[in-house]
Amino acid sequence: MAAHTADEGDRWSGAARLEPGVLSFTGRLGGTAAHAHAAVQVLTVTSGSVVLVDRDGHRRRATAAVIPAAVRHAVEVTGRAYGTTCYLDPAGRAAAAATARVRAAGDPHRASAWVAAPPPLPAAPGSRRAGLHPAVAALVDPAPADLPMDAVPSLTEAAAAVGLSATRLRHLFTEQLGLPYTAWRRWVRLQRAMAAVQRGATLTQAAHEAGFTDSAHLTRVCRAMFGITPTHALHATGWRGD
Numbered sequence: 001m002a003a004h005t006a007d008e009g010d011r012w013s014g015a016a017r018l019e020p021g022v023l024s025f026t027g028r029l030g031g032t033a034a035h036a037h038a039a040v041q042v043l044t045v046t047s048g049s050v051v052l053v054d055r056d057g058h059r060r061r062a063t064a065a066v067i068p069a070a071v072r073h074a075v076e077v078t079g080r081a082y083g084t085t086c087y088l089d090p091a092g093r094a095a096a097a098a099t100a101r102v103r104a105a106g107d108p109h110r111a112s113a114w115v116a117a118p119p120p121l122p123a124a125p126g127s128r129r130a131g132l133h134p135a136v137a138a139l140v141d142p143a144p145a146d147l148p149m150d151a152v153p154s155l156t157e158a159a160a161a162v163g164l165s166a167t168r169l170r171h172l173f174t175e176q177l178g179l180p181y182t183a184w185r186r187w188v189r190l191q192r193a194m195a196a197v198q199r200g201a202t203l204t205q206a207a208h209e210a211g212f213t214d215s216a217h218l219t220r221v222c223r224a225m226f227g228i229t230p231t232h233a234l235h236a237t238g239w240r241g242d
Contacts, residue, residue: 011077012228012236018194021094021127023087025237032227034074038179038187039087040095041067048081052111060111066098068108070179074227090177090184091140096129099178133172135162140177140184152188152211155181186221193218193230203230 014027023039029050043050043065053059055072067073069090088095102108105116128141139158158181159166173181189210196206207218215230222230 012232014236016233016237018191018198021089021092023191023194024084025086026084027082027236029075029077029081029083029085030228030232030236031077032075033223034072035224035227036070036072037067037087037225038069038090038183040069040090040098041065042086042088042098043067043083044085045081045083047083049078050081050083051076051078052114054111054114055109058111060115062111062115065114066102066116067114068099068102068178069095070183071109073111073114089140090179090187091128091132091136093127093129132176135164135169136172136176138162139173139181152185154185187225190218190222190225197230197234203234 011028011030012025013030014025016023016025029045029048034053034055043062045063050062051059052062052065052067053074053076059076088098099108101116102113106113128137132140139162153161155166155170159169162169164172170181173179173184177184189212193206193210193212196209197203201209203215203218207213207215210218212218212221219229219231222228222233226233228236
């Protein structure tokens with residue numbers, strides 16, 4: 001049977017929940033184009049077959065996997081597959097624990113490391129990880145999806161606010177969270193757009209509310225981070241956004 005990739009992203013069908021620290025989806029799983037999200041993904045397949053493809057083309061069949069933030073990958077599905085996938089805030093304790101498990105298993109960019117048995121999710125996936133530099137903690141702590149975008153500053157504005165150079169802040173953020181500040185900011189914007197759609201906004205309205213130029217801009221960022229378009233995501237979850 002043929003593998004289903006991003007062109008058939010509408011095969012995703014189920015229920016999604018957006019909560020502080022985690023975006024989760026449960027239901028029928030579909031394929032994706034190559035992408036790299038700004039969250040740590042924990043995947044559990046309850047039935048069917050899912051194949052993960054890393055940046056070098058290595059393929060691994062998975063019933064459970066952890067994919068770190070900023071790691072490029074694609075998903076292939078043969079036939080029908082069902083399960084749950086959670087996208088964890090990279091600044092959270094749950095994300096830190098999951099990423100550490102992958103690193104202990106090998107190269108975090110290799111599919112072979114992702115399929116090492118992931119740890120169970122802690123009861124509070126939104127709680128912040130310990131040991132963050134005060135400047136990084138000051139930026140990630142007050143940034144839930146319902147904050148206005150002017151509360152999530154650009155890198156230059158953020159650096160000035162915490163008294164660091166942009167270069168130093170970029171290095172600290174990437175070192176501690178495993179992805180650039182700009183990628184994390186796009187992730188916050190996507191969460192804000194999702195929250196707006198949940199409230200009944202159209203994609204265009206959600207894009208503007210979240211600080212994107214237009215719905216096309218939102219679509220490009222969503223596809224880059226999730227491997228599917230917002231339209232596919234909306235159809236999959238039943239959320240409105242037409």
